[in-house]
Amino acid sequence: MAGTIKKFLVKFDRPSNTIKTANVEVAMTLVVVAEPAPLETNADGVVLVGKTPVTLDTVIAVFKQGTTAEEIVDRYPSRSIG
Template identity: 50%
Template sequence: MLLIPTVTPIPRVTDASGIVRVSKTRITIDTVITAFLEGATAEEIGEQYPSLHLCDIYFVIGYYLEHQAEVDAYLRERQRLATEVQQEAEKRFNPIGLRDRLLARRNPQG
């Protein structure tokens, strides 16, 4: 049997918001790469996210390793946007004392 090299596209889809997901799933590449950088193996990532195919996880990790600078820039931008959204939400809905306010609603005095 002769092995013929083929080119397989990276299983990724960019949605209208610019978020890159692993094809045919709702899982972002951020999730896969973050888990990998935290020490998870492809198999462990697959166990945690059963909608992912093991080969797709390996493709995403391989893509990251070959394009680390670009992917890291993408991840930094995603983190910056997440921080912006969190700060805006905290301005609108002050989290300080939130637990006490919720408990007060649950157990009204009197």
């Protein structure tokens, strides 16, 4: 995986109140990790979100109605989705 070199100008504040500058190069590598969706299928074949009784169909339906992810979580305050 190829890294990206980023250049930054860094200022160091010394106790003598003088400011020194230096160019610093930092090698950065972006690592992308896919996490599995927190979905489980119950005995009836219904897909549930995480370890909650909330069905995936319910989440999709309210999302399609324009409800944000935060609002969906707020609708189920005693449960954690995900």
